[in-house]
Amino acid sequence: xxxxxxxxxxxxGHGDRQLGQKVLGTFLRxxxxxPGLAAIACYNAxxxxxxxxxxxxxxxxxxxxxxxxxxxxxxxxxxxxxxPAVGAVSDMDTIVRELGRAAKVITL
Numbered sequence: 001x002x003x004x005x006x007x008x009x010x011x012x013g014h015g016d017r018q019l020g021q022k023v024l025g026t027f028l029r030x031x032x033x034x035p036g037l038a039a040i041a042c043y044n045a046x047x048x049x050x051x052x053x054x055x056x057x058x059x060x061x062x063x064x065x066x067x068x069x070x071x072x073x074x075x076x077x078x079x080x081x082x083x084p085a086v087g088a089v090s091d092m093d094t095i096v097r098e099l100g101r102a103a104k105v106i107t108l
Contacts, residue, residue, distance in 0.1 A: 002038040004102040005031065007046035010054075012108050021055045024108065028059035032066055036103070041095045042087070043073040050077075050084040060086045071095060 011020025012027055031037060042049055049056055050072045064070050070087030071094060077084060099105055
């Protein structure tokens, strides 16, 4: 059973940004325990999380090292002027395909 995590913003929740990034870091450290976590799709402001100065870069790298695909949207990366420090530049076709094959999608 494949689980896909969607990150469409650069924090978890809609409150205080610093708190949202801290909580997201904690979530990502724990995410390896999610059954069947296969990929993390990042789009819109979520691609900021794969930038070299990302507050959750270490967590995303660890997940990638453990076999989780990190898929930042190429159009979104270009919009924000980001060169990813983790993951492989992706496109919407790939993200849609991953979402379509997933048994579970978790959007933060």
